[in-house]
Amino acid sequence: MVELVLIPLLKIIVVLNATLLGVTYMVLLERKVIAWAQSRLGPMRVGPYGVLQPVADAMKLMLKEDITPARADKWVFTLAPILSMVPALVVYAVIPFGDQVHLFGRQISLYITDINVGLLYVVSVTSVGVYGIILAGYSSNSKWPLLASLRASAQLISYEIAITLTLVSVVLMSGTLSMVGIVTSQASQGVWYAFIQPTAFIIFFIGGLAETNRAPFDLPEAEQELTGGFHTEYSGMRFALFFLAEYANIIVVSSVATTLFLGGWLRPFPNVEFLSFLGVVPGWCWFLLKSFVFLYLFIWVRATLPRYRYDQLMRLGWKVLIPLAIANLILTAIVKVALA
C-alpha cells in the first residue's frame, strides 16, 4: 500500500506543486527577459524586483468575474479548460527528473512511474490537449475563437507528425520507449543524443515551438488578427487554466527534450573520467538546469523572431520538416545497419 499508493501520491503532489510554481515563475521570467530584450525593466512594483508578481496575478485571476457568454455551450465551455489542463499535467508522470535518492531510509526514484511505453504515452497524452482547444473555440460560439481554434488544431496536428518521426529516430538509437531507459542508454553509449541526432534535435525544438503555440508560430493567438485567440471569451479562473496549461506544456516540451536529447539527469560527458567531479551536483539539478536552458531558449526565440504567416507555417511543417524527419530516420537506420 505504501509503495503502491502513498509514495506515488506524495511524488504527484510534489510534482504538481513544483509545476504550478514553475509555471507562475515562468510567466514572470518571460516578462522580465522580454523586457530586458527591449531595454525595459519589466514588473518592478510587487515585491523587490517584482518577484511577488505571480502571487498578485494568481490572486487577481481567482477573484475575477468568470463570465459564460449567453450563446456559449455552457458545459463544453467549462469542460474545455479542464481538458486542456489535465493532459498538460498528467504527462509529468513518466518524466524522469533524476535517478534514485536515499530519503528517510528508503530508496526513492525521482520519477513518478517508469512504464515501458513511456515515450508513446507522452506523445498520446500531449495530443489530447488539442481537444481542449477545439472545444473552447467551438463552444464559445464567437467568430474569433472558432477561427483561432481551427488554426491551432491544424497547426498542432501538422507538426505532430514531424515530431513523432524524430522521436522514432531517437528510439532507433536507444532501442527502448521507456523514458528512464532512454537516459540510461545515453549513459551506456556515453553520448547525448543531441550530438548524434542533431537534425532530430532541431526538428524537435522547432516542432516544440509550434506544438506549444509559441512565437514564431503563435498564430492561434495572433493578437493583431484574432484578438485573444481561442480563449477570447474566457475570463477568470477558466482563462487561468488555459494559461497554466500552455506554460505547463512548455515545461513538458523542455523536459522531454532534456530527457531525449540532453541526457536527462546525466552530468555533461557522462563517461569522461576526469570530469567526474561534476558528479557532486545531484542529477535532478542537472535536469532542472538543462530544462531551464530550453525554457530560456523559448523566451529568447519569442523576443527575437517575428511571426510566421499561416501558409509559410504550413509549408515549413509539411514540405520541410516532414521530409527532413523521414530522411533522418532512414539515414539513422542505414547507418545502424552499416555499423552492426
Next chain:
Amino acid sequence: MVSAYIPIALFLLVATGFAVFTLVFTGLLHPRKYNKVKLEPYECGIEPTTDARDRYSIRYYLVAMLFVIFDVETVFMFPWAVIFDKLLLFGLIEMLVFIGILVVGYYYAWQKGALEWV
C-alpha cells in the same frame, strides 16, 4: 507491470481534482454582476447577427485527413524501432518498402497541391 500504471491513474485523479476544485472554489469567490451586453460574444463592439459556427475552409479537412494517414504510419514505426537491433538488414528493407509507399503517397499529395495552403 500493471502496477506501473497505478501512479498514472492517481495522477489523472489528482489533476482532474485540482482543475475542478479550483473552478468550484473560485466560483464561490468571484463577483456576479451580469447584464445583457456583457454576455454577448466579443466582436469588436458590433452586435453579432449570425451564429458563429459557419462554413470554413476545406483546407482544414484536408490537413486532418493527411494527419490521420501519416500519424497512423508513424505509430507503426515505434515497435519497429524498438526491435531494430534484432532485425537489422531485414528490418531496414521492410521499413524502406513501407516508407517508400508512404513517400509515393506523400509525393502524390504534394503534386496534387494538397500541401499548398492558398
